[in-house]
């Protein structure tokens with residue numbers, strides 16, 4: 001699977017999970033993606049408009065999907081920068097591992 005197809009599949013996963021996807025979001029520099037889980041289970045993934053490379057975008061989206069799959073109920077907001085700098089470093093690593101495994105699997109399919 002190429003990067004364009006992977007992006008499409010990841011968007012489909014998000015949709016299937018009922019996650020609202022905000023593309024081209026005006027996120028601060030250094031933040032590629034964000035996952036929000038609001039009360040009532042409403043989830044939003046924002047992807048930064050600054051990320052132009054598709055492989056990077058795919059990784060950011062897969063990473064945020066990882067938070068949705070692994071960390072629902074654990075917290076309501078994660079982003080790479082913030083998580084790296086505080087107690088949630090382990091959660092960041094889990095989301096990174098999830099993203100790497102998911103993209104590897106899609107690439108070889």
Ligand SMILES: [Zn+2]
Nearest residue numbers: 078079080095
């Ligand atoms: Zn994260």
